[in-house]
Amino acid sequence: TQLLEQSPQFLSIQEGENLTVYCNSSSVFSSLQWYRQEPGEGPVLLVTVVTGGEVKKLKRLTFQFGDARKDSSLHITAAQPGDTGLYLCAGDGFAGNTPLVFGKGTRLSVIA
Amino acid sequence: DAGVTQSPTHLIKTRGQQVTLRCSPISGHKSVSWYQQVLGQGPQFIFQYYEKEERGRGNFPDRFSARQFPNYSSELNVNALLLGDSALYLCASRKTPWGRTGELFFGEGSRLTVL
Known part of the structure; x- marks a missing residue:
């Protein structure tokens, strides 16, 4: 079973601060996706990283896929209250018929 | 185009139902x-x-079953409900063909409370 460990589990910061969320596994993934979920809604895809070492930027969010494709990080610069939510990483296996495996998530609260 | 739609959005049941x-x-x-998301956790397949x-x-135990219809809609059935089945049940659809990586599009979920 492929497991994804996310850290930290909870994070409360002031507006304007920077933060990094980590997603680690002992398994190799064909790709890794990051989702954000707000209360009362389903998760929404932020980015998919596919190549080892890949870095993708989405405005103030920077996503990196580890060289070995076992881990990923999400860095937010100058966090804003609108960034508040549950951030989930999800790994996709190689077999095609394996489901997307989610981590437990990092609950971020950005205080104005 | 409409997104993934789920119903009901909220429901309350008693144990055994x-x-x-x-x-x-x-x-x-x-x-x-279909995914189950317990409060404070990530979705479980x-x-x-x-x-x-x-x-x-x-x-998941055999109390959980599902099916997909010719129009690709789906139902999830849970029998003999337990308190621990209380959760947000998320449905997600994917455009990519079988065996290919792709984005999951989630519905807003059905929140089940078992008393």
Whole structure:
């Protein structure tokens, strides 16, 4: 079973601060996706990283896929209250018929 | 185009009862997956269907069952409800063909409370 460990589990910061969320596994993934979920809604895809070492930027969010494709990080610069939510990483296996495996998530609260 | 729609959005049941949750995928999406999300946790995989065939099943008891219809909509059934079945049940559809990586589009979920 492929497991994804996310850290930290909870994070409360002031507006304007920077933060990094980590997603680690002992398994190799064909790709890794990051989702954000707000209360009362389903998760929404932020980015998919596919190549080892890949870095993708989405405005103030920077996503990196580890060289070995076992881990990923999400860095937010100058966090804003609108960034508040549950951030989930999800790994996709190689077999095609394996489901997307989610981590437990990092609950971020950005205080104005 | 409409997104993934789920019904009902909220429901309350008592232990031992049965529940059916419904999901309509985005038009053109043939893959539907069901996830259970307990409060404070990430989604846990329950079932995956593609072209009306079960393609994957998570570590859930036989009380959980699902099916996909010719129009690609899906139902999740849970029998003999337990308190621990209280959760948000998420349905997700995917556009990419079987065996290919792709984005999951989630519905808003059905929140089940078992008393």
